[in-house]
Amino acid sequence: MKRFSQLLFSLVLLLGLGLIMGGTTSNFEPKVTNNSSAVWGFYGHQKINRLAVFTLPKGMFGFYKNHIEYITEHAVDPDKRRYAIEAEAPRHYIDIDHYHHDSLTPFEFVPKRWEKAVELFTEDTLQAYGIVPWHVDVMQRRLTYAFKNKEVAKILKLSAEIGHYIGDASVPLHTTENYNGQLTGQRGIHGFWESRIPEFAELVK
Numbered sequence: 001m002k003r004f005s006q007l008l009f010s011l012v013l014l015l016g017l018g019l020i021m022g023g024t025t026s027n028f029e030p031k032v033t034n035n036s037s038a039v040w041g042f043y044g045h046q047k048i049n050r051l052a053v054f055t056l057p058k059g060m061f062g063f064y065k066n067h068i069e070y071i072t073e074h075a076v077d078p079d080k081r082r083y084a085i086e087a088e089a090p091r092h093y094i095d096i097d098h099y100h101h102d103s104l105t106p107f108e109f110v111p112k113r114w115e116k117a118v119e120l121f122t123e124d125t126l127q128a129y130g131i132v133p134w135h136v137d138v139m140q141r142r143l144t145y146a147f148k149n150k151e152v153a154k155i156l157k158l159s160a161e162i163g164h165y166i167g168d169a170s171v172p173l174h175t176t177e178n179y180n181g182q183l184t185g186q187r188g189i190h191g192f193w194e195s196r197i198p199e200f201a202e203l204v205k
């Protein structure tokens with residue numbers, strides 16, 4: 001389990017770096033839609049997954065380095081199937097400020113365990129406001145299982161995809177109902193965050 005925790009930690013660490021490191025922005029396609037499931041864009045996701053490989057502990061690095069092109073290329077698969085599979089979109093965000101409580105922050109108030117959250121809010125509500133934290137848990141369990149069974153194809157697919165979901169979960173605009181500043185006269189801030197800032201970082205590097 002320690003290895004998986006390290007993998008997750010490495011991915012999280014690199015989320016911010018993905019935006020400020022070098023590389024071309026020519027294939028970066030910012031996507032702002034009428035829900036909050038769009039995030040980072042292809043450039044960001046691929047960069048994050050690629051860089052995460054270099055933070056892995058020795059025992060894992062060799063395996064992932066050998067497959068770095070796959071891990072990079074398939075970082076965007078969950079976004080590609082978002083429009084084909086109805087259940088996919090809520091896996092990319094959580095509008096956690098929907099869950100108001102008088103004395104607790106939403107992060108304290110919303111249960112970390114899926115079953116408890118369903119009990120408190122119903123599954124329909126959770127799906128309506130996004131389920132990314134719980135879906136990362138699901139992906140981690142699947143990945144652990146794939147490693148135990150030495151299923152290489154599955155390990156690679158799940159690794160690429162868990163990197164995507166963790167990348168999404170790290171975006172502040174994916175934790176709020178005001179995901180595009182539309183409630184506060186700041187419409188367009190989503191695109192500013194995921195396209196203008198990376199482009200600027202590219203210019204000044």
Ligand SMILES: [Zn+2]
Nearest residue numbers: 039079092168
């Ligand atoms: Zn996504």
